Amino acid sequence: MQPGAYMDVAQVTLYVFWIFFAALIFYLRREDKREGYPLVSDAGGRRPVYGIPTPPEDKTFLLRGGKTVVAPARQNDRGDAPVAPTAPWPGAPYVPTGNPYVDGVGPGSYANxxxxxxxxxxxxxxxxxxxxxxxxxxxxxxxxxxxxxxxxxxxxxxxxxxxxxxxxxxxxxxxxxxxxxxxxxxxxxxxxxxxxxxxxxxxxxxxxxxxxxxxxxxxxxxxxxxxxxxxxxxxxxxxxxxxxxxxxxxxxxxx
CATH class of the missing domain: 3.90.50.10 (Photosynthetic Reaction Center, subunit H, domain 2)
Incomplete structure (x- = not known):
């Protein structure tokens, strides 16, 4: 160090906190993508949309009784939901084409x-x-x-x-x-x-x-x-x- 130089401990602590907080947000943002991703774009052939950051790799959780479950779970994905858009442009609302009470769409959606x-x-x-x-x-x-x-x-x-x-x-x-x-x-x-x-x-x-x-x-x-x-x-x-x-x-x- 040069003569007369000093370290501002408060400022260094603030920078460390910023780095830690940014890393925490990045980690949590990836982990919350274990549910509900990838999203599907209405345009361009319904391409998957992952966003930033990308979803994490598959993770196996040990459940009570010795069972295991893998996340992200893909068994609930439905590419054939009985709904149709009300207009041809992206973002148009969907309406059910079958029986909305049992088809699991809109407010009647459910997971298997x-x-x-x-x-x-x-x-x-x-x-x-x-x-x-x-x-x-x-x-x-x-x-x-x-x-x-x-x-x-x-x-x-x-x-x-x-x-x-x-x-x-x-x-x-x-x-x-x-x-x-x-x-x-x-x-x-x-x-x-x-x-x-x-x-x-x-x-x-x-x-x-x-x-x-x-x-x-x-x-x-x-x-x-x-x-x-x-x-x-x-x-x-x-x-x-x-x-x-x-x-x-x-x-x-x-x-």
Whole structure:
């Protein structure tokens, strides 16, 4: 060093912090591309778009029970989604060409998760009906939806609540089991509680997402007392699709 020269420790620390922070952003930006990439361009033959930085190399994660999963996961990629653009230019919105309630498009989109139930630490299904959840009851201060009619956004009755499904880990209701009468007979479906409003004074459950007649088309579970992760996504996707497609007016612009 030259005589009289000195090191500004604060400035050096600031530069080190800037370098560290830039490297952290670069690392996190790559890691978050393990989900949802590559994007697909609407123009030029639907080419993949990776952006900067490029996605990281594949990484294998060890799961509970000895299973492994590789990320980025590509098994959920869908190149044949039943949708079509409303206009020929890039960025035009897409509209469903099939049944939006089951095709998994728009607000009804879902991922093909494992067809197994979510498990507790002792390997028991987390979400189960009250008839199976021993030791769990509804608080008498809260409204008991069992026996109430379920009414759709058009005011028509879609079914009757026969049971509540609870989350053993969180100690709250996740679904209402609804008995529905349709053209093919009677079946039971699961209504996600966030889509339901339990009206105790009027004695019914209102659902704004779908019409009364559409409850008969809702997905069912393979087992009477168990719901898998894949079934959950498709059930929620069905009601989510109704928020946009239940009536023609919902898919129109506000102004």
């Amino acid at each position: 998760r494992e067809d197994v139930p979510e498990l507790t630490l002792d390997d028991q299904p987390i979400i189960v009906p009250l008839r199976v959840a021993k030791g769990i009851t509804l608080d008498p201060r809260d409204p008991d939806p069992r026996g109430m009619k379920v009414v759709g956004c058009d005011g028509q009755v879609g079914g009757t609540v026969v049971e509540a499904w609870v989350d053993r880990a969180e100690a709250l209701i996740r679904y209402l089991e609804v008995e529905v009468k349709g053209a093919r007979g009677t079946k039971r479906i699961l209504l996600p509680l966030p889509f339901a409003l339990v009206n105790r004074p009027k004695g019914y459950v209102s659902v704004d997402a779908i019409r009364g007649a559409q409850f008969a088309d809702a997905p069912t579970t393979a087992k009477a007392d168990q719901v898998t992760k894949r079934e959950e996504d498709r059930i929620v996707g069905f009601f989510g699709a109704g928020t946009l497609y239940a009536t023609p007016e919902r898919s129109e612009s506000i102004v």
